Amino acid sequence: GAVVSQHPSWVICKSGTSVKIECRSLDFQATTMFWYRQFPKQSLMLMATSNEGSKATYEQGVEKDKFLINHASLTLSTLTVTSAHPEDSSFYICSARVGNEQFFGPGTRLTVL
Amino acid sequence: GQQVMQIPQYQHVQEGEDFTTYCNSSTTLSNIQWYKQRPGGHPVFLIQLVKSGEVKKQKRLTFQFGEAKKNSSLHITATQTTDVGTYFCAGGSSWGKLQFGAGTQVVVTP
Numbered sequence: 386g387a388v389v390s391q392h393p394s395w396v397i398c399k400s401g402t403s404v405k406i407e408c409r410s411l412d413f414q415a416t417t418m419f420w421y422r423q424f425p426k427q428s429l430m431l432m433a434t435s436n437e438g439s440k441a442t443y444e445q446g447v448e449k450d451k452f453l454i455n456h457a458s459l460t461l462s463t464l465t466v467t468s469a470h471p472e473d474s475s476f477y478i479c480s481a482r483v484g485n486e487q488f489f490g491p492g493t494r495l496t497v498l
Numbered sequence: 499g500q501q502v503m504q505i506p507q508y509q510h511v512q513e514g515e516d517f518t519t520y521c522n523s524s525t526t527l528s529n530i531q532w533y534k535q536r537p538g539g540h541p542v543f544l545i546q547l548v549k550s551g552e553v554k555k556q557k558r559l560t561f562q563f564g565e566a567k568k569n570s571s572l573h574i575t576a577t578q579t580t581d582v583g584t585y586f587c588a589g590g591s592s593w594g595k596l597q598f599g600a601g602t603q604v605v606v607t608p
Contacts (some may be wrong), residue, residue: 386554390523417594419594419595419596421598426603428586428598428599428601429541429586429598430598431595431596431597434594461542469521471540478540478541482594485548485590485594486531486543486546487531487543487594487596488543489533489540489541489542489543490540490543491539491540492540
């Protein structure tokens with residue numbers, strides 16, 4: 386199947402700093418990618434839909450100014466958590482759609498101290 | 499908005515036993531997908547069901563989509579220790595957005 390990578394796989398940062406997470410489709414082009422957040426022992430919550438060449442579509446309750454999404458190419462979407470706080474600590478996962486199937490990246494574990 | 503509910507949240511199974519996890523949506527779905535997430539890992543696609551009343555099998559796993567396209571089930575027979583993980587259903591829209599259920603965490607004892 387299609388391969389999606391994420392970088393970094395984990396990051397620890399101080400409160401108030403910004404963190405950028407990259408999501409890449411390695412062997413295919415993805416016009417649409419999705420960003421999810423998963424808290425421990427909970428389900429995946431869709432944060433936003435990232436569209437290549439246009440603005441991301443955010444889910445209700447997700448602050449677009451805090452979670453900046455850029456999808457500048459057909460193989461790369463980035464999520465920047467701005468001014469991160471401890472409550473932003475979570476597992477962030479991206480996925481890319483190929484036909485009707487979604488392929489998930491390995492996830493990025495963010496810990497904000 | 500659309501809500502996807504999944505039960506049970508936790509399933510403790512003896513190796514060799516069967517179990518079923520259920521998924522219900524508050525609205526009619528375009529499709530339903532099932533994923534498995536191992537501890538510390540990311541969700542891995544298992545299957546997609548599109549047609550009303552559809553039944554698909556993958557070895558010991560049987561997936562069913564309800565006639566009204568609002569519910570689905572995953573039945574695993576003769577559970578093995580490799581079946582450990584969390585199984586998520588996800589209701590799909592026609593434009594690809596997924597609404598995940600809470601997941602069923604499966605623990606298998608030898």
